[in-house]
Amino acid sequence: MKLSVNSEIAFTYLFARKKQTVIAALGVMFGVSMFIFMQSLMKGTNDYFEKQSFNTTPHIRLYSENKVADTHILDSFIKDASVKILVNPKQLLQRQGIINPNGVISRLRKDPELSFITPQVTTNVIYTSGSVQLNGTVAGVDIIQEDKMFDVQGNMVVGDFRDLNRVNNSILIGKGIAGKLSLHVGDNITVASGTGSPMIMKIIGIFQSGVKLVDETKSYANIVQAQSLLGKDRSYVTDIKINLKDYNKAPAKAREIETITGYKAEDWVQANAQLKTAFKIRAMILNSVVGVILLVAGFGIYNILNMTIYEKIKEIAILKATGFSGYSVISIFLQQAIYIGLMGAVIGIGIGFLITYGFSKVYIGGPNPTSGTLSYIPMSFYIPHYVEAIFFGLITTIAAGYFPARKASRVDPVTIIRG
Amino acid sequence: MNSIALKAKNIVKYFNDPVTLKVLDDISFEVKTGEFVSIVGKSGCGKSTLLYILSTMDTTYEGELEVNHQKVTGLSLNQLAAIRNSSIGFVFQFHYLLPDFTCLKNVMIPALRLGKYSYKEVEERAYEKLKMFGVEEQALKHAGKLSGGQQQRVAIARALINDPAIIMGDEPTGNLDSKNTAIVFDLFQRLSKEFQQTIITVTHDEDFARRSDRIIEMSDGRIINQH
Ligand SMILES: Nc1ncnc2c1ncn2[C@@H]1O[C@H](COP(=O)(O)OP(=O)(O)OP(=O)(O)O)[C@@H](O)[C@H]1O
Ligand SMILES: [Mg+2]
Numbered sequence: 001m002k003l004s005v006n007s008e009i010a011f012t013y014l015f016a017r018k019k020q021t022v023i024a025a026l027g028v029m030f031g032v033s034m035f036i037f038m039q040s041l042m043k044g045t046n047d048y049f050e051k052q053s054f055n056t057t058p059h060i061r062l063y064s065e066n067k068v069a070d071t072h073i074l075d076s077f078i079k080d081a082s083v084k085i086l087v088n089p090k091q092l093l094q095r096q097g098i099i100n101p102n103g104v105i106s107r108l109r110k111d112p113e114l115s116f117i118t119p120q121v122t123t124n125v126i127y128t129s130g131s132v133q134l135n136g137t138v139a140g141v142d143i144i145q146e147d148k149m150f151d152v153q154g155n156m157v158v159g160d161f162r163d164l165n166r167v168n169n170s171i172l173i174g175k176g177i178a179g180k181l182s183l184h185v186g187d188n189i190t191v192a193s194g195t196g197s198p199m200i201m202k203i204i205g206i207f208q209s210g211v212k213l214v215d216e217t218k219s220y221a222n223i224v225q226a227q228s229l230l231g232k233d234r235s236y237v238t239d240i241k242i243n244l245k246d247y248n249k250a251p252a253k254a255r256e257i258e259t260i261t262g263y264k265a266e267d268w269v270q271a272n273a274q275l276k277t278a279f280k281i282r283a284m285i286l287n288s289v290v291g292v293i294l295l296v297a298g299f300g301i302y303n304i305l306n307m308t309i310y311e312k313i314k315e316i317a318i319l320k321a322t323g324f325s326g327y328s329v330i331s332i333f334l335q336q337a338i339y340i341g342l343m344g345a346v347i348g349i350g351i352g353f354l355i356t357y358g359f360s361k362v363y364i365g366g367p368n369p370t371s372g373t374l375s376y377i378p379m380s381f382y383i384p385h386y387v388e389a390i391f392f393g394l395i396t397t398i399a400a401g402y403f404p405a406r407k408a409s410r411v412d413p414v415t416i417i418r419g
Numbered sequence: 420m421n422s423i424a425l426k427a428k429n430i431v432k433y434f435n436d437p438v439t440l441k442v443l444d445d446i447s448f449e450v451k452t453g454e455f456v457s458i459v460g461k462s463g464c465g466k467s468t469l470l471y472i473l474s475t476m477d478t479t480y481e482g483e484l485e486v487n488h489q490k491v492t493g494l495s496l497n498q499l500a501a502i503r504n505s506s507i508g509f510v511f512q513f514h515y516l517l518p519d520f521t522c523l524k525n526v527m528i529p530a531l532r533l534g535k536y537s538y539k540e541v542e543e544r545a546y547e548k549l550k551m552f553g554v555e556e557q558a559l560k561h562a563g564k565l566s567g568g569q570q571q572r573v574a575i576a577r578a579l580i581n582d583p584a585i586i587m588g589d590e591p592t593g594n595l596d597s598k599n600t601a602i603v604f605d606l607f608q609r610l611s612k613e614f615q616q617t618i619i620t621v622t623h624d625e626d627f628a629r630r631s632d633r634i635i636e637m638s639d640g641r642i643i644n645q646h
Contacts, residue, residue, distance in 0.1 A: 012519050012524075318517060322529040323529055325496070
């Protein structure tokens, strides 16, 4: 029996009103388990979409951007305080692509936080097969690096992507292109970019990313092939794709790379701005639902404690008469709230886990389960959610318990005892 | 051994509801350590009101109160609670026990609060006190299930548990038969004589009052006689 008197009294009161205690705890339990379920669902979905976006976008894409004409040349010549106005400024044609890409890449390689760096030549093309034409893009890549970054292998439908390095004039096309032009592995396809001369290329494989727009337009070629498709030399590179060890650092890293290289570095957050907005809105909706649940649970506790205090007002007066201080009385009633909260929170995280686990087993049938498309409801099992749930559950109970407890501590024993 | 256990100086108390009423008018007296004092007077003359002030529970009065040479007027509520816990035992006019707890627990709670003895010791002491008043058999019963007289005896046991320097009772024997009244009286007398505990009780029992050390007689909020 190591319990303090305050705790002992708190427990006695809780046990004397088992039913109300349980109901109040159920309220907290409901709030906590819903909190966990919703957070798990939200994080699961967000993670899924985030991961999905990394199947197609690198953490950072470095490229040269056309700039709108500005006044900086004027500024350097006319160094007075005059106001310079450019009328109707236009995009300035920069030299396309990244100058001295190898220099840039070897410089980036020195940064230990970057895990992958690979150059790419992207070009818009027209695919022709027979009399049918199709617009699309060719990504000239180092396919081995590309596979490491984006799991090309996982998207392969037929063929071996490594053949891009072995077979001359080879191309790996999206499933949509193959379908529209009715092409198979081993067939030839004519590919024409805006600048170089058209090339006849041999199809060595077909991939499916699951994103329709990509599958109907994109194909991979060896980077050298893409350069000659554009009629450019070996040093012509349009993008450098960079992955980080920790993708959350991408935005800061991108700014750093921008200042080092002078090129535009677009991080995945910018590239997927709409994704992040969707995350935010989803978070807002779910958090307000959880907030309301916890609020209701809080009112439950507030209510039961208020009722207890109303009923026990004489006993509070006696406790105070026999020498219990206001602090002790607060402690007695706050402890009741905390025990209710703890009980609800502990059961709540158990139930929250079970619900989360249950939902993670619900099959919602992706079109192609093997290609990484959604087949089960994405739920995350993330310890901090559980910690947060307990935290919010307890904060709610303590807040809900504090006011009745304070009221109890202010009971004037004489008024009550005199009757 | 003539030290002063309690000293009231010019205590005045008003009630403002429904009309301003002067319930206590310039009450001054002293009680020596180990003295057994009875307060008597007609119903409504202000005995309970005075006792609440003496017990430090009521703080809305004019005048000054000293307990064990310490001025208690103006202390914070929490300080007063600590003084009550350690130095004052109180038996209410209507025995107020905590009905959710056993009689034993009821007696133990103030001692557990004080924390001077271990749980085991407190339990033993509480048993002892219950035995003194012949209610040890009710020890494990819930307080709500006792007769009025039994409850009152448990309440007296509770008032004694911390060996308070001052024991105050508001008609502590009001519900007891003559046999139990005699037990309580003898015990009070022993506590005051042997253990130098000061006893202040309000009583309507003339016999009880006459046998105590001193009677303070009140009327309309004033002390009209002491003998
Ligand atoms: N809360 C209150 N508000 C207003 N007047 C009160 C209040 N409590 C008591 N009184 C009045 O104060 C006076 C003294 O009351 P008190 O309870 O001290 O009397 P008492 O001497 O203990 O009487 P009894 O012997 O019946 O217990 C009474 O006239 C009573 O009506
Ligand atoms: Mg009275």
